[in-house]
Amino acid sequence: MTPLSMKKKANGIAVLTFNRPQVMNAGNFQFNMEMRQVIQEAAADDEVRVLIVTGAGRGFQSGDDVKEVLLGDSV
16 A cells, blocks of 8 residues: 555645555655655646645544654554
C-alpha cells in the first residue's frame, strides 16, 4: 500500500491523502519522499490550483513514525 495518494478533481482541485491509518498517518522515510515528490508534481501541474491535504482513518497526521525512525522497523 502506498502511503500517499493524489487525485485530481474538477476546477483545478487536487486532493492529497495520507494513507497510513494503522499508525494515524505517521510519516516514515517512504512517506516523506513521496510527499515531497507529489507536492512538486502538483506545483508543476498548471491544472492544479488548489491542493487539499487530508488523512485516511481517524487521524490527520500524528508526526513521524518514531518506531520506524529509531528502530528501523517497517510498519
